[in-house]
Every structure is written in structure tokens, then in C-alpha cells.
Amino acid sequence: MTRRTLLTVAAGATAIVATSRDGFSQSYDNTSAGGSSGPFQLPPLPYAASALEPSIDAQTVALHHGRHHAAYVANLNQAAKVAPEIAKRPIEHVLSRLGDLPDAVRATVHNNLGGHANHSMYWLVMGGAGGAPTGEAMEAIERDFGGLDDLQRRFNAAGAGVFGSGWVFVTVDRTGRLAIETRPNQDTPLMDGKRVLFGNDLWEHSYYLKYQSRRADYLKAWWDVLNWARIEERYRAARTGELTI
Incomplete structure (x- = not known):
């Protein structure tokens, strides 16, 4: 934040x-x-x-x-x-x-x-119209993942592979480097001194009413509500050390 x-x-x-x-x-x-x-x-x-x-x-x-x-x-x-x-x-x-x-x-x-x-x-990080990011965040995605499509594919695969409840994150360091990480339950990269650019909740209460057991469908649809302007703001804050959660 x-x-x-x-x-x-x-x-x-x-x-x-x-x-x-x-x-x-x-x-x-x-x-x-x-x-x-x-x-x-x-x-x-x-x-x-x-x-x-x-x-x-x-x-x-x-x-x-x-x-x-x-x-x-x-x-x-x-x-x-x-x-x-x-x-x-x-x-x-x-x-x-x-x-x-x-x-x-x-x-x-x-x-x-x-x-x-x-x-x-x-x-x-939600409440937007999805689409594609712009600015520094997009440059980092292209550099570290090869583009938005590759990021989405890898992120969704990591999220689908989490056993039981947990989260999938894109982390960002002070140099602006991005990485995909998963955590069980309510663990977070903050516990390791890292910062989160954005992340998706994989607990069933996040999607079960609409998707039942179809976590992969939820992961795919989730990209359509991301607020990329706010994620860009978080990326800039991470570079300056101002990003907290």
C-alpha cells in the first residue's frame, strides 16, 4: 500500500x-x-x-x-x-x-x-478493467516474464498448482525485479522481508459460490478486474522503498 x-x-x-x-x-x-x-x-x-x-x-x-x-x-x-x-x-x-x-x-x-x-x-489491486499495464510495470513484465501473456500463463499455472488454500503473488524488489511465488494458507512474502506487487487469493471462499471447484476459471477471469494503474503505483513505490503491504 x-x-x-x-x-x-x-x-x-x-x-x-x-x-x-x-x-x-x-x-x-x-x-x-x-x-x-x-x-x-x-x-x-x-x-x-x-x-x-x-x-x-x-x-x-x-x-x-x-x-x-x-x-x-x-x-x-x-x-x-x-x-x-x-x-x-x-x-x-x-x-x-x-x-x-x-x-x-x-x-x-x-x-x-x-x-x-x-x-x-x-x-x-482489483476494481479495474483489466487489459494491459503501461509504463514501468509493463517494462518490468516484458523484461522478467517475456510479456503479459507469459506472465498470466505462469501465474495461473502456479496458482492452479497450490494444494489446498493459499496465495499466488508477483513480488517486486528494490531494483524492480519481479518474480512469481506461492504461499500456503495466509503466509505472505512479507514474512521473508519481500514486497508484493499483486497477488490472488486461492482460498475457496474467494471463488466457490461462482466457480465451485473450477479454480482455473477463477484465475483466468481475475485478470479482467485488475487495476493496472494502482499496480503501476505500487511498482513505483517498491522502487523507492515506500511500499508496505
């Missing part, structure tokens, strides 16, 4: 916006997160739940954001009562130093902060 993106999202949000002490500006809707409150907050969708149709149906988006993502936030707020330091440090800092956390909350933070970071990124 970048500072410019945060301002864009906040401008269109209907929920209350606040900036947490880790510098991660978030919005929180008590009804979405089951009335839970605390230092971690649920970012609002930067578009209507129906905006991703027909690639992803509105019911899936509403449940995914308002129930699944909100549950990670609620669990983090419970963990913060035991280990308040997790809310005082940048998300990427906490995730890359999970071994420093108390045993009592380490697994909870691993799973739920990973899920919170992954989903916050996921909502932000």
Missing part, C-alpha cells in the same frame, strides 16, 4: 478513517467486523461489492470482505490485548519478525496478520 493509494481509498470510503501508529491507514466498520474494536481496523472496499462482476460475484465479495477479512481483524484485536506491541509496529516489520513474539500469540499473529496484509493488498 502506498500513501497516494491510501488517500484515494479514503476519499471514496463511507466508513470512519484513521491512521494507526504503524502508519497503515485503515477504515473500520463495526458492523462488518461483528462489532469488534481495537487498534486493527478493516479497510473499506474501494469500490462497490458488485464492481467486480462478472469475474467475481457481489455476494462473494461481500462475504469475503465483511466476514472472512473482518474475522482476521477481530482476532488481531484480541491478540493485541496480550501483545500490544503488534499494533505499534509496521505490519511488515511484525510479519518478518514473528519469532520475537510471545508463544501465546505467535500462531494467531502469523495467521491473522498475514491474512490481514494479504487481503488489504488483494482488494486494492
